[in-house]
Amino acid sequence: MNTSHSFDGQFEFKGRAKTWSLIMILVGVVGLLAGFLTGNGERTFADLLLNGYYISCVCICGIFFCAVQYVAQAGWSTAVLRVPQAFAKVLPYAGLILLAIIVAGLFLTHQGPNEEGKITELPYLYKLWALKGVTLKGNENYDAIITAKSGYLNKTFFLTRLVIYLGSYALIGRMLVKYSQNEDELGGMFNYNKSFKMSVLFLLIFGFTVPLFAFDTIMSLEAHWFSTMFGWYNFAALWVSGLSVITLSLILLRKAGYMQWVTDDHLHNLGQLMFGFSVFWTYLWFAQFLLTWYANIPEEAAYFYRRWEPQFKPWFWLNIVINFLAPLLTLMSRDSKRKVAVLQVACVILICGHWLDYWQMIMPGTIGVSGGTEWYNILSPIDIAVFVGFAGLFVLMFGTALSRFKSLIPKKHPLLEESLHHHI
Incomplete structure (x- = not known):
């Protein structure tokens, strides 16, 4: 296997990536202003x-x-x-x-x-x-x-x-x-x-x-309300969403000509982690929901009762479809984890899916059903605009941080050769 890569090149954060991150931030600012100025x-x-x-x-x-x-x-x-x-x-x-x-x-x-x-x-x-x-x-x-x-x-x-x-x-x-x-x-x-x-x-x-x-x-x-499982449920969401952002970043960097030493084998490993921990997230989602439903203790059931209001219930079920069925159907086979296009789509789905997961955790207990009369308008354009703005802010901060590394690989890491010859 050819591993004769140059490890001295730096990432340059400029061009379309930087421009689009600034445009996204502007969208977020407009969304925030619209939210505050319209009484929301x-x-x-x-x-x-x-x-x-x-x-x-x-x-x-x-x-x-x-x-x-x-x-x-x-x-x-x-x-x-x-x-x-x-x-x-x-x-x-x-x-x-x-x-x-x-x-x-x-x-x-x-x-x-x-x-x-x-x-x-x-x-x-x-x-x-x-x-x-x-x-x-x-x-x-x-x-x-x-x-x-x-x-x-x-x-x-x-x-x-x-x-x-x-x-x-x-x-x-x-x-x-x-x-x-x-x-x-x-x-x-x-x-x-x-x-x-x-x-x-x-x-x-x-x-x-x-x-x-x-x-x-x-x-x-x-x-x-309280749940002893809530912390680990959030950890699973943190881990899956973070893995998805890491994997998507690597795919886009490789497409831009950087980090050419990252192979389909490395992406395969990341796909395995995304798939496996999506199942783990689902286990915790189901266990928390099932135990609360079965016990039917009022101070615990109130959490899910809010999320079964007509405005939130379709989003409640869509959450499990996106974050479980989507990775299950797209990432189960070996071949799918080695197809960059499929893995990229799975990353985007999971990033958006876990944003919806956090939205489900936060909105019913803050705005309640006052945010809209139908399920399809409880999710506001303000929500989407602010999400886009923060995504742009993250891209700007991440791109700037990455550009300050002298090398895009730990070139004297003792296990570097093992990584460069990694094959599964």
């Missing part, structure tokens, strides 16, 4: 949270991918590591954007109905537990359930936790990138061994905190 502030904040959370999860997945490869001492993935490493470089900015959205949503208020239907001053996000007076007995907003959870669900502790989660992920991601770049300069095993140890630390922290990250950011939007 609550929906617009929900869209900001949805997309800020999504791109943060994709970036976290990049660090998780790198950490898993180092701890497993996997050789096949060495050739593709620069893409998830670029995601790691984007996380500090994505995390700051998410934190800014959450802080604004907590402290900016508007007039709206509380749980009892009374018009009061509501925060744009987390209106169940961040509502003024919700823990004061005798106040019209008093809620005994939220009061019992107020030791955990209060603004100071809530924001502190989010800073710790995102800060620790970003710091370790930065260290992994730094060690990889140092390895390119110095060679040897010193930086590889440091990457291994840092990856072990990341997986330990990540394993304990990723469910809490999902509980805080998404589940607490409906703070009367």
Whole structure:
């Protein structure tokens, strides 16, 4: 096999890719302005949270991918590591954007109905537990359930936790990138061994905190409800959507003439991971739904009851069709995972499908059925425009981060030759 590639070329982020990313950002800005100026502030904040959370999860997945490869001492993935490493470089900015959205949503208020239907001053996000007076007995907003959870669900502790989660992920991601770049300069095993140890630390922290990250950011939007499976369900969505973005990025970079050492065998491996963890996501989706339906405990069933409103029910079922049946039918066979066109379509389907999955998690508990009278108009053009804008923002940040690597491959990684000769 010919492996005589030049590893010294840098990625240049310019031309159509950069132009289109800026156009997409402009579409998102127009969508945000339309949302706020037409009195849809609550929906617009929900869209900001949805997309800020999504791109943060994709970036976290990049660090998780790198950490898993180092701890497993996997050789096949060495050739593709620069893409998830670029995601790691984007996380500090994505995390700051998410934190800014959450802080604004907590402290900016508007007039709206509380749980009892009374018009009061509501925060744009987390209106169940961040509502003024919700823990004061005798106040019209008093809620005994939220009061019992107020030791955990209060603004100071809530924001502190989010800073710790995102800060620790970003710091370790930065260290992994730094060690990889140092390895390119110095060679040897010193930086590889440091990457291994840092990856072990990341997986330990990540394993304990990723469910809490999902509980805080998404589940607490409906703070009367709880599910111990929700954190792992979100992890599965994070992993599948992140793998899809990694794979799509590699396909597009290869088409643009970069990373020609990435073969169909590498893409096959990524396709296997996408397929396998789509099934894992489905298992968690079904288990959470089935156990809640079977037990029929009111404080648990309320979550799915909202999603069975006529406006949301078709989207609820479309979610499982897109994120399970689509990868099942397109990626099950060996040949399909080795056809770049098929794999590219599967990536796009899963990226959009898990956006819909997050939309299903967020919208019923924020805007409720007020967003539209029919299922086909509950999904607003504002939702789509903001998604396009954040996609453009991610492309801009990712392309810029990738262009700052001196080489698009860890050229002195000890397992590089194994990756270049990878064949399955």
